[in-house]
Amino acid sequence: MLTTLAVLQVLTIVIGVYAMTTEFSLSALTSGSSPTKPTASPAEGSPPVPVVTSGPVLAQLSVKSGDGPLPTKGTLTRQLTSALGDKALGSRVGAVVIDTVTGEQLFATNPDMSVTPASTTKIVTCAAALTSLGPDTRLSTRAVQGDKPGTVVLVGGGDPLLAGPSARQSDYPKQASLATLASRTAAKLKAQGVRKITLSYDSSLFTGTPKAPGWKPNYIVPDGEVAPVYALTMDEGRQDPRFRAPRVPNPPQYAAAAFAKLLTKQGITVGRSVRAAEAQAGAPELGRVDSAPLYALVEHTLTRSDNDMAEALMRHVAIKEGQPASFDGGAKAVLAVLQRLGVAQNVALSDGSGLSIRNRISPNALAKTLAMSGSANHPALHAIASGMPIAGFSGTLGNGRRFTERDAKDQVGLVRAKTGTLNNVNTLAGMATTKDGRLVTFAFMADQVPSTAEPVLDRLAAIVSRS
The missing domain is CATH 3.40.710.10 (DD-peptidase/beta-lactamase superfamily)
Structure with missing residues (x-):
């Protein structure tokens, strides 16, 4: 052999x-x-x-x-x-x-x-x-029940390849999709008889400054070599996934706003205010999507x-x-x-x-x-x-x-x-x-x-x- x-x-x-x-x-x-x-x-x-x-x-x-x-x-x-x-x-x-x-x-x-x-x-x-x-570990992005009825928290799992609504899916590795997460979450909410929610987002998995010591200021803007590092990011923080630059200054907020629009398309009314809030430990899961395995x-x-x-x-x-x-x-x-x-x-x-x-x-x-x-x-x-x-x-x-x-x-x-x-x-x-x-x-x-x-x-x- x-x-x-x-x-x-x-x-x-x-x-x-x-x-x-x-x-x-x-x-x-x-x-x-x-x-x-x-x-x-x-x-x-x-x-x-x-x-x-x-x-x-x-x-x-x-x-x-x-x-x-x-x-x-x-x-x-x-x-x-x-x-x-x-x-x-x-x-x-x-x-x-x-x-x-x-x-x-x-x-x-x-x-x-x-x-x-x-x-x-x-x-x-x-x-x-x-x-x-x-090598078989996967990174998960989830939507969970908030601390009050009619509230949902989008929880970042540290997967920067999470594909936004306008992303063109790569052949390899296969990307987790924010649209798929919205579809699964909406289906679960409808099954519970919930059609109107307040959405928040949790990017607390990663901590500290989003920019590394030794990075030049132009790496994020205007060059777009890297996005600010957050646990909730879609399309690697790109404003338009077709282009390397520009990167968005607040990737979690940007991803959450996109998620809100996707839920709306699925028949879920989302409140105008979408803010940061940590999910409760053990909160019931409404939907999740997983990345490709780590080796990929x-x-x-x-x-x-x-x-x-x-x-x-x-x-x-x-x-x-x-x-x-x-x-x-x-x-x-x-x-x-x-x-x-x-x-x-x-x-x-x-x-x-x-x-x-x-x-x-x-x-x-x-x-x-x-x-x-x-x-x-x-x-x-x-x-x-x-x-x-x-x-x-x-x-x-x-x-x-x-x-x-x-x-x-x-x-x-x-x-x-x-x-x-x-x-x-x-x-x-x-x-x-x-x-x-x-x-x-x-x-x-x-x-x-x-x-x-x-x-x-x-x-x-x-x-x-x-x-």
Whole structure:
């Protein structure tokens, strides 16, 4: 029987061939449907997918496992050292390549240096969420009976992908629908003989400030990189779900107002005043909708570099680990889980998405976490491997400007990695199968980049893949 690593490699091959005609993601094969067009983190755009040839992909069809012979260390070291000397990387660079079979470092330059990780932060956030919560956990949005007859409370469950009335449902992951919740709630109310209500909303599951330390003011308005973090949010706080910006200043109130209109369409009269109010413990449930399972949310978070979902996942880890569901509590909780996994050294967090310039993660921590995601010893983490963008085809590696240079484009379809981009920060952490069939993970990180180092990072990953 093929190992999990072998399955992932075969899937990469199939995807590489198929993607010559269509944009495709590994999560589509592992979950039965295809994700939507990627959303970028800062400076990570999404132009059309490039057309590529199939030669390099077909060349890997003989790979049957991840334990082929190790690449020649001398050659790998010489090539990576030369590429790391590129001035585009700036003066602070950390790099590591790890053999997933033995855990041995095949190459290292400042592997334990704490570097600003940007969106590669999502790797450790997702690892903590899968470990703490379990891959089958779902996030629920509910409507419950209020403390008086004829009152209803909309209770946020920390699912930012909750689809509003004008949202176009994504193929993957399947989103919970506010319209469905309104339909179920209205049916229950009518069965009770209730046709007129007063509506309130409860967003108390998450606590603390809705904006993280280290976020630039323009991230929410006007850039729309992320919404204020609340437990009740629809369409990730977007005013129009078709566009990244603008984000609404009060997502709970916005969602509750939409819910009121949906109830009205279902024949329920809703009072004009819709205010915040906490639901009573054990209040009878009138309706609920559930998100996709956590493994699908993780794949989505990594493939699309979804900042909003990453922040929600961090807070859910906080709740599970007994910490306040805030940025500070979330950071402590994620670090506690990483400690149990043995990858917390040289990791400091202020948020879960990587937008904060205060985050620090070492290349070693990222590469080790990725190695666990393909290990039979950590089956809960497999969604990290399957959620990695694929070079030239999906997510932030399928944006038409990655792996297009001559020294990297021959590895299109063969590298799976998470990107990270902030001002003066470029990072890339992922996995690849070498030419002889050895599965390795890598992390290349630079946080004093003069302009952009993306082509250099692509070149480094390509060197590893063809070694």
